[in-house]
Each structure stands twice: as C-alpha cells, then as structure tokens.
Amino acid sequence: DVKVTQSSRYLVKRTGEKVFLECVQDMDHENMFWYRQDPGLGLRLIYFSYDVKMKEKGDIPEGYSVSREKKERFSLILESASTNQTSMYLCASSPHTGGKNIQYFGAGTRLSVL
Amino acid sequence: SQQGEEDPQALSIQEGENATMNCSYKTSINNLQWYRQNSGRGLVHLILIRSNEREKHSGRLRVTLDTSKKSSSLLITASRAADTASYFCATERERGTSYGKLTFGQGTILTVHP
Known part of the structure; x- marks a missing residue:
C-alpha cells in the first residue's frame, strides 16, 4: 500500500516562528502536493512539485515556501507563522499516469499558531 | 477558485437508506474523482470517472458523469x-x-444513523 507520512499530527507554534511541515512518501511518486483545509473552504492547493527540486505555486502560496531535495520528501515551510495560518495541512502524492492521477494523502497536521 | 461545488453540504440518513451527493464544476475536465475523509484524517480515493465515461460502479458506490451539464x-x-x-x-x-x-x-458531510 502507498504510504504518505506527515511528521506531526498536531503542532502548536507562536506567531513569528519558522515552521517546517514534513511529508514523506514511499511509492516513488513524481508528484507531491501541499493543501490546507479550512471549514467551509474545502481543500486549497498551496504548492506542488512534479520532480525533485521542481516546484509550482498553487492557489494560495503567499506566506509559504516548499523544498523538495529528494524525491520522497516534500517540505512545507512557514517563514514567519501567523494566526491566519492556523489550519489543517494535508500532503498528497501521485504518480505520473497520464490522465488518471489518483492522489494519496497523509493523515494531516493540525497546526495552531498562537 | 473552487472548481467543484457539492450539494448538499450536509446529509443525514438512516442505516440502509441510499445517499446521493452531487457535484458541479465549471471547466472542461479530464476526469472527476471522489474522495472520502473520516473526521480529522486524510482523504482516501474512492473512484475515478473519465470524461468519456457516463457511469461507473465500485461495490456499493455508483458514480455518474454528465459533461454536458458539468455535473x-x-x-x-x-x-x-x-x-x-x-x-x-x-x-x-x-x-x-x-x-x-x-x-x-x-465537500458533503454524510451522517448515517444506526
């Protein structure tokens, strides 16, 4: 089975802190994604990566950056956390399958910024 | 912007009844997928239907796609x-x-009462 592992289930950080959210997948998938999920807004794409060292902005990249130094690992970075970044963060991966890309999700990290 | 909009937002039924959820979208698509999320967890893929398919079954799930109505x-x-x-x-x-x-x-929140 595909496994996508997010390093923390819950995180509490202070405003202004630099925050790292880590995601690792074990199925050699090319594509990886970071979403945030907020009540009433569904899932919104922050960044995605289709190859090592490649990254593309999603719909809401402001305040975030990402890093993909190895194929299996995709990190989301909050440079200076703010209270409006309190949310559930979901990582996903998918293979290049030409038109039927199914995404596999981690369990999520619930981040609270105080 | 959200491509898909679901209806209803919440659905409450009794065990044994059927549950129907609807999704509308705006642009041309390659495929449409349905995912499930248990409370506080990541999403799990259920079923994918391609744009040239009209109906698909998987166990107790049935998905239909009407590209003319984008739904x-x-x-x-x-x-x-x-x-x-x-x-x-x-x-x-x-x-x-x-x-x-x-x-x-x-998303649609489905509650099934025993």
Missing part, C-alpha cells in the same frame, strides 16, 4: 454507520500539463 453524482447504496464521513469531488482539468493537479469541492 456528477455519487450514490452510496444500503448505507452503513461506517459510511459517516465527508465526501469530496475533485476534477483534473483537460488541457495543458496539469501534473495531476486536482481542484476539490467543499
């Missing part, structure tokens, strides 16, 4: 309490190199 429905037959979850539709756009990017709807 899809998910039917869960003979529902069980364990089906209680949020259900999301997601679309992969038709043109360009999407790298498997999906646009998710806001």
Whole structure:
C-alpha cells in the first residue's frame, strides 16, 4: 500500500516562528502536493512539485515556501507563522499516469499558531 | 477558485437508506474523482470517472458523469454507520500539463444513523 507520512499530527507554534511541515512518501511518486483545509473552504492547493527540486505555486502560496531535495520528501515551510495560518495541512502524492492521477494523502497536521 | 461545488453540504440518513451527493464544476475536465475523509484524517480515493465515461460502479458506490451539464453524482447504496464521513469531488482539468493537479469541492458531510 502507498504510504504518505506527515511528521506531526498536531503542532502548536507562536506567531513569528519558522515552521517546517514534513511529508514523506514511499511509492516513488513524481508528484507531491501541499493543501490546507479550512471549514467551509474545502481543500486549497498551496504548492506542488512534479520532480525533485521542481516546484509550482498553487492557489494560495503567499506566506509559504516548499523544498523538495529528494524525491520522497516534500517540505512545507512557514517563514514567519501567523494566526491566519492556523489550519489543517494535508500532503498528497501521485504518480505520473497520464490522465488518471489518483492522489494519496497523509493523515494531516493540525497546526495552531498562537 | 473552487472548481467543484457539492450539494448538499450536509446529509443525514438512516442505516440502509441510499445517499446521493452531487457535484458541479465549471471547466472542461479530464476526469472527476471522489474522495472520502473520516473526521480529522486524510482523504482516501474512492473512484475515478473519465470524461468519456457516463457511469461507473465500485461495490456499493455508483458514480455518474454528465459533461454536458458539468455535473456528477455519487450514490452510496444500503448505507452503513461506517459510511459517516465527508465526501469530496475533485476534477483534473483537460488541457495543458496539469501534473495531476486536482481542484476539490467543499465537500458533503454524510451522517448515517444506526
């Protein structure tokens, strides 16, 4: 089975802190994604990566950056956390399958910024 | 912007009844997918239907797609309490190199009472 592992289930950080959210997948998938999920807004794409060292902005990249130094690992970075970044963060991966890309999700990290 | 919009936002039924959820979208798509999310967890892929397909079945799930109306429905037959979850539709756009990017709807919260 595909496994996508997010390093923390819950995180509490202070405003202004630099925050790292880590995601690792074990199925050699090319594509990886970071979403945030907020009540009433569904899932919104922050960044995605289709190859090592490649990254593309999603719909809401402001305040975030990402890093993909190895194929299996995709990190989301909050440079200076703010209270409006309190949310559930979901990582996903998918293979290049030409038109039927199914995404596999981690369990999520619930981040609270105080 | 949200490509998919789901209806209803919440659905409450008794065990054994059927549950129908609808999804509408705006642009041409390559495929449409349905995912399930148990409370506080990541999403799990349920079923994918391609733009040239009209109906697909998987166990107790039946998905239909009407590209002329840009809409899809998910039917869960003979529902069980364990089906209680949020259900999301997601679309992969038709043109360009999407790298498997999906646009998710806001979800339908299904509650099945024993």
